[in-house]
Amino acid sequence: MNEFFFDEIRNGDFKEVRAMLAKNPVLLNSKDDRGSTPLILAAYCDESEIVDHLLAQGAKIDAKDASGNTAIMGVCFKGYSDLVKKFIEHGANVNERNAMGATCLIYAITFNREEIAKLLLENGADKKMKDVRGNTALDHAKMQGLPRLVALLEASEQMDGS
DSSP: OHHHHHHHHHHTOHHHHHHHHHHOGGGGGOOOTTSOOHHHHHHHTTOHHHHHHHHHTTOOTTOOOTTSOOHHHHHHHHTOHHHHHHHHHTTOOTTOOOTTOOOHHHHHHHTTOHHHHHHHHHTTOOTTOOOTTSOOHHHHHHHTTOHHHHHHHHHHHHHHTO
């Protein structure tokens, strides 16, 4: 049943997801074969209605998949700013790290998501956090030649007095 539940999330079948969850509430924080929770998968698939329902049912917002990614991390690299806002409003930890030490801000910078980077910085993202290679978000912006993001991060550091 677990695999079918995750298939319905991938298919975006809100009514079926809701019905399956009502019959078997343990599915709420279950994991698929990749270690993703329903919330992580729904967010990754940009299924906002399913995300809303899962959050309303009490899904663990900072649960991690097998690589240590949370739902907000996935939407930061996918570029789904509405879901980033929603997760921040629900108290997601914007400074959580995955197995490689990446944070939401590092993902937003790495995937050139300026709007999301701004949103994260406005909501407490720590720009000094480093991944396992010792690189900060600013380092990633410089390595990838992203001048707008370099400027954003440097301006943010100056505002902080860092």
